[in-house]
Amino acid sequence: MNMIKFLGTAGARFVVMKQLRASGGLWLTLDDTTVLIDPGPGSLLRCLTSRPKLNPMDLDGIILTHRHLDHSNDINIMIEAMTNGGFKKKGIVFAPSDALEGDPVILHYIRDQVERIEPLKEKGEYTIGNISFSTPIRMKHWVETYGLNIKAASHTISLITDTDYFKGLASYFHGDILIINVVLLEEKSTIEHLCLKEAEQIIADNKPRLTILTHFGMNMVKARPGKIAEQLSKKLGVSVLAARDGMGIELDSLYQ
Ligand SMILES: [Zn+2]
Secondary structure, eight states, X not given: OOEEEEEEOBOSHHHHHTTSSOEEEEEEEETTEEEEEOOOTTHHHHHHTSSSOOOGGGOSEEEOSOOSHHHHTTHHHHHXXXXXXXXXXXXXXXXXXXXXXXXXXXXXXXXXXXXXXXXXXXXXXXXXXXXXXXXXXXXXXXXXXXXXXXXXXXXXXXXXXXXXXXXXXXXXOOOSXXXXXXXXSSOOTTSOSOXXXXXXXXXXXXXXXXXXXXXXXXXXXXXXXXXHHHHXXXXXXXXXXXXXXXXXXXXXXXXX
């Protein structure tokens, strides 16, 4: 079964710190390959308390879009859980170089537990199991950050992770399904995150078959993302959903 499960929809520190929304990342199964993207605080707990329960041992790998805590906090414990406590060497971990060097978020002692670690770079192309993905451009964010274009036999999924808006942004992410991190309700020039207006522009430019808004900051949460998504769908004439904690989407029945 091909599916996406949102183990969290929190973005920015206050929503994460107060756990107004969960912050466990994104679980993705495509063509019998399973990956976890951005395991933030509580990722392991969210896997184990999911209905049905998600078994970290089923993971083929973990992808980190960037090193910030709301994306990386549980990376070490998820590696340990994926590898049965380090007793089964398996899985590939993908992360930007600055998550691996200097002040690394992936502990050195844990690195031997996985099959390999691949640094992400701009214009990179990667394969894991039956799926491939690319990192077309470095995002405009405080630390090294990459959005993803994920390709499987039956689906293409783009993830626009944390970034400030920049000219041409939409043109790099043409998946049938677009997942977009919308932290801000209103634009704030000092904060390198997308606001709702910018997300709307991207959706209008690309017209994906399905857009899912996620990674909400405080004002987005207060403004009720479900309502916002409904309004955007009507205004733009395309399908837009707001992710909810624990929301699963079965991809094969999506376009029927
Ligand atoms: Zn974030």
